[in-house]
Amino acid sequence: MAHDGAMKKIVIIGGGITGLATAFYLQEYARGAVDYTLIESTPRLGGKIASAHENGFIIEGGPDSFLAQKTAMLDLCRTLRLDDQLIGSNSAERTTYVWSRGRLHPIPEGMMLMAPTMVLPFLRSRLISWHGKVRMGMEMFIPKRVKDEDESLASFVRRRLGAEALDKIAAPLMAGIFAADPEKLSLQSTFPRIPEMEKKHGSLLRGMMEKKRAQARHGSQHKCPPMFMSLYGGLQDLTDAIFAQLHPKSFRLNCRVLTVRPHADQYRIALSDGSCILADDVIFATPAYVTADLIQQIDPALASKLRAIRYVSTATVSLGFKRSDIIHPLNGFGFVVPHSEKRKITACSWSSVKFNHRAPDDCALIRVFVGGARAESLAEQDEAALVHLARQELHAIMGITATPVLTKAYRWHRGNPQYELGHRARITEIEQIAAWHPGLHLAGAAYHGAGIPDCIQSGMKTALEIVKKLAHANSTYRDVPLPVSIQA
Numbered sequence: 001m002a003h004d005g006a007m008k009k010i011v012i013i014g015g016g017i018t019g020l021a022t023a024f025y026l027q028e029y030a031r032g033a034v035d036y037t038l039i040e041s042t043p044r045l046g047g048k049i050a051s052a053h054e055n056g057f058i059i060e061g062g063p064d065s066f067l068a069q070k071t072a073m074l075d076l077c078r079t080l081r082l083d084d085q086l087i088g089s090n091s092a093e094r095t096t097y098v099w100s101r102g103r104l105h106p107i108p109e110g111m112m113l114m115a116p117t118m119v120l121p122f123l124r125s126r127l128i129s130w131h132g133k134v135r136m137g138m139e140m141f142i143p144k145r146v147k148d149e150d151e152s153l154a155s156f157v158r159r160r161l162g163a164e165a166l167d168k169i170a171a172p173l174m175a176g177i178f179a180a181d182p183e184k185l186s187l188q189s190t191f192p193r194i195p196e197m198e199k200k201h202g203s204l205l206r207g208m209m210e211k212k213r214a215q216a217r218h219g220s221q222h223k224c225p226p227m228f229m230s231l232y233g234g235l236q237d238l239t240d241a242i243f244a245q246l247h248p249k250s251f252r253l254n255c256r257v258l259t260v261r262p263h264a265d266q267y268r269i270a271l272s273d274g275s276c277i278l279a280d281d282v283i284f285a286t287p288a289y290v291t292a293d294l295i296q297q298i299d300p301a302l303a304s305k306l307r308a309i310r311y312v313s314t315a316t317v318s319l320g321f322k323r324s325d326i327i328h329p330l331n332g333f334g335f336v337v338p339h340s341e342k343r344k345i346t347a348c349s350w351s352s353v354k355f356n357h358r359a360p361d362d363c364a365l366i367r368v369f370v371g372g373a374r375a376e377s378l379a380e381q382d383e384a385a386l387v388h389l390a391r392q393e394l395h396a397i398m399g400i401t402a403t404p405v406l407t408k409a410y411r412w413h414r415g416n417p418q419y420e421l422g423h424r425a426r427i428t429e430i431e432q433i434a435a436w437h438p439g440l441h442l443a444g445a446a447y448h449g450a451g452i453p454d455c456i457q458s459g460m461k462t463a464l465e466i467v468k469k470l471a472h473a474n475s476t477y478r479d480v481p482l483p484v485s486i487q488a
């Protein structure tokens with residue numbers, strides 16, 4: 001390793017938000033006194049964050065928003081002076097619909113995740129049958145689970161609220177976020193508060209009611225903060241802003257990392273342009289299956305554990321229409337489609353309602369989701385087939401027959417990591433093995449959360465670990481101030 005006083009060499013593999021956040025915070029914490037190179041295989045930085053501006057539309061290819069509750073994204077925006085660009089989702093139109101038995105049903109008011117907390121709107125709703133409603137109401141009397149081990153979303157919901165609540169609410173809304181199969185999705189790793197609530201209150205309904213009462217006591221229901229946030233010009237403004245802060249010599253685009261091998265007490269990173277770099281620290285901000293291939297020479301057992309993290313393919317299709325061509329009132333954020341409906345799309349966002357500035361005033365932007373764990377092959381079709389499929393489904397569900405004024409499809413081959421049963425234990429094991437290799441760091445969506453704020457947090461934590469380690473060996477890095485979100 002480089003000795004005290006000598007600059008350590010750091011290589012970051014992958015220029016998505018995780019790699020970019022790592023680079024940014026390395027620069028910040030080490031106050032510029034750090035020698036790093038970020039290597040990205042494609043010609044652009046941002047990874048799955050991709051916003052396109054076309055004819056007055058702002059189209060998001062991957063993520064379109066982030067959860068405001070998780071603060072790492074907000075903190076980063078403030079540091080980058082993007083806070084005046086932050087926009088909230090349109091709270092006045094926050095209804096989400098569920099496609100069921102030939103029509104769109106609004107999710108009843110008061111539904112918190114999958115638990116109804118308001119009696120009348122729930123009873124009046126035609127989304128759930130009377131039998132299903134009675135079964136959901138019985139949740140209060142179902143004894144809590146004694147076992148402490150991980151449970152799938154499907155098993156939990158079926159056990160506590162019944163099969164209909166799973167099919168029509170929990171699976172499309174909650175497993176849908178992860179493009180996951182609810183029978184395999186780990187509750188502990190995706191919605192840890194739900195099993196905790198069962199443990200504490202003996203019932204999800206009682207827990208949610210208690211939460212609602214606590215919110216009312218603190219007056220927070222009046223503020224009704226936006227659930228989702230984005231940036232005025234699209235989320236790529238974030239990755240572009242980080243890019244603008246990076247030293248021009250600190251990144252290489254269009255350059256794929258081929259292998260990472262031990263070399264004396266460093267790592268030798270071979271690149272697709274024929275060159276190689278020696279590094280003291282290597283951050284893998286790549287999907288776990290890419291990291292597995294790169295790490296194979298160093299630790300085949302670790303590689304095999306990383307490969308066990310499954311990824312599924314998804315696609316998004318954005319269609320712009322003249323507003324006058326759509327009869328539907330577009331009075332909400334969009335809809336989800338239960339698997340039992342056997343349709344070809346899983347969800348649809350009314351993007352120009354969810355956020356302002358997404359379409360010209362006389363137009364509407366609609367985004368359709370295809371693929372995921374239970375319909376992967378649909379997402380692998382070419383762009384023309386995806387657009388055709390999206391138009392057919394919008395015709396069947398929303399009655400839209402007009403020709404769109406804009407179409408754009410994005411395919412995300414193996415784009416979504418799956419947090420399957422036992423995920424937490426698997427990641428603990430992976431991190432324990434990785435810790436045997438000083439200087440190797442794993443970061444990104446595969447481990448402790450796949451949302452943008454989670455990825456930023458992961459990059460930030462990695463940068464901090466490295467700078468703290470450097471501080472022990474080199475006086476340049478001492479007295480690094482800890483950011484608030486890490487202290488917490």
Ligand SMILES: Cc1cc2nc3c(=O)[nH]c(=O)nc-3n(C[C@H](O)[C@H](O)[C@H](O)COP(=O)(O)OP(=O)(O)OC[C@H]3O[C@@H](n4cnc5c(N)ncnc54)[C@H](O)[C@@H]3O)c2cc1C
Pocket residue numbers: 013014015016017018019039040041042046047048049061062063064065066067255256257258285286287290314315316412415416443444445446450451452453455
């Ligand atoms: C369709 C879709 C919708 C989503 N919606 C939301 C949302 O609304 N809100 C939210 O918070 N999250 C959402 N997510 C999740 C979120 O977008 C991702 O988890 C996050 O962007 C992943 O960032 P990352 O940097 O870890 O990975 P990536 O963005 O995948 O970046 C990895 C980078 O590594 C590069 N790379 C790969 N191999 C190599 C190599 N050998 N050498 C060099 N570089 C390499 C890739 O080109 C890529 O740029 C969504 C994801 C998808 C797919």
